[in-house]
Amino acid sequence: MNHPVHPQALEVVEAIDAGFLQASRNSEETRCYIGASTGHDCVARLQLSLRGFPSDPVDAQLQRIFREGHRLEYQIVRDLKERANLRVYEKDSLTGKQHSRSWLGGHIVCHSDGLVDFEDGSPLSILEIKTMNEANFNKFVSYGVKASHKKYYSQMMMMLAMFGIERSLFISYCKNNSKYHAEIVHFDQSEWDEIYNNxxxxxxxxxxxxxxxxxxxxxxxxxxxxxxxxxxxxxxxCRFCKHSKPNEKGGFSCKLTGKEETEACEKFEQLKMVSKI
Structure with missing residues (x-):
């Protein structure tokens, strides 16, 4: 049985959660592209992401978990640069933003946490940072990222393919005990072929x-x-219509007219996902 909570104290907690949800609604902008973090096993999810179908609301607690992950990523980059003395380029010098690559007019996009120069004569490596709870961290330590976190592994394969880089430095931080573990992950052509096919x-x-x-x-x-x-x-x-298809300009063309369209017509039919056979 939990310790009794004063109603006014409970209101404070509820107000925090409500504030997160309201801020999320105010700033909600659905992504209209396939990203490296989308997940690549489900074609339906790729399709929904590509076309910018609405995402389900993210609850307040999960928003805070994401926020904490971003905060820790900043500290991890500092540790790599100031403690490990690695040369890390977390921002593109031309844009001041994350390093990124895009294909097909922006329909396919990936962002990296940075590029790492080991200054040993080897080419640059993609930096991928993940914070984990202790259970997931221990799985990573025991089995490696491919076996323990296939989604992260696939994410790196997509980035390596799009950047044209051969290897990635995958570094994980345990949120329970502040331990680090890292792995050098090389490009896996067969894995990328599977992702690309989907x-x-x-x-x-x-x-x-x-x-x-x-x-x-x-x-x-x-x-x-x-x-x-x-x-x-x-x-x-148009992007929600089953008669449309993505084009190289970043928009959607109509299969019926053969032209790029910007407004839905009377033949609009909303695309539906189909069940696994």
Whole structure:
């Protein structure tokens, strides 16, 4: 049984959570591209991300977890530079932003946490930082990132392919005890081929789910779950239409007219995801 909480104290906590949710709604901007962190096993999720279908709201606690992760990433880069004396380029000198690459007019985009120069004559490495709880951290230490965190491994393969770089420095920080662990991860062509095939399937208009039912564990934490399984009616837009396809300019062209369109027409039909066969 929990210790009793004064109503006024409870109101403070509730106000914090409400403030996070309101701020999220005010700044909500749905991504309209396939990113390295999207996850690449489910073609339906790739399709929904590519077209910018609405994401499910992120609860206040998870928002704070993400915020803490970003704060720690900044400290980790400082440790790499000031404690390990590594040369880390976390920002693109031309843009002042994260290093990034994009394909197909911005329909496919990846951002890296930085580039690392080991100053030993070897080429630059992609820097990928992840903060973890103790259980996940221990899995990484025991089995390596490919076996313990396949999504992170796939994320690195996409970045390596798009940047044209051969290896990545994957560094993890345990949020429970402040331990570090790191791994040098090399480009895996067969893994990238699998990722690329799924991305191409989404670009070609396929929308097959990885699961057969919404209660599947792989769907449980997906931010596109509602859009995928409930198919809520959206305001007509070309990118939501089953007759559209992404083009090299970053927009969507109509399969019926063969032209790039900016407004939905009377033949608009909202794209639906399909169940796993």
């Amino acid at each position: 991305i191409q399937a989404a670009l070609d208009g396929h929308a097959g789910r990885i699961a057969s039912y919404p209660e599947d564990w792989r769907c449980k934490m997906c931010f596109k779950k509602t859009a995928c399984w409930e198919n809520p009616k959206l305001s007509p837009a």
